Amino acid sequence: MARHPILYRIAWAHAALIFAVAMSLHVIGLPVKGTLLGGGFIGFSFMALWIFTRAIVEPQRKRLAIAVGVLKFFLYAVLGAAVLSGRFVADAGGFALGVTVFIVVTFAVALTTPMARTAEP
Secondary structure, three states, rough: OOOOHHHHHHHHHHHHHHHHHHHHHHHHHOOOOHHHHHHHHHHHHHHHHHHHHHHHHOOHHHHHHHHHHHHHHHHHHHHHHHHHHOOOOHHHHHHHHHHHHHHHHHHHHHHHHHOOOOOOO
């Protein structure tokens, strides 16, 4: 991601904002598990998608993409089983907030990043 500064900025801004939101929720006494889970899952999905697309243009990364895909499937299956069995309970509103933070960060970074200049024909 270092060669793609906008992706790097999105990732760090998302992590920072999730941390800030979780700390704010904690300070006012609301549960933070759902927010951290939602933010973590959308962040992991973002990284996985980035790895998958890099594997398309750089075939030597195919093994990494396969490993990340298997890990992603495994995590979703385990979390789904834990939630459906009642062993893991996270607030749905917090989960939605964690996912929404990623969307807000993506728009904010996109709107604050200067457009690249291209050669005019």
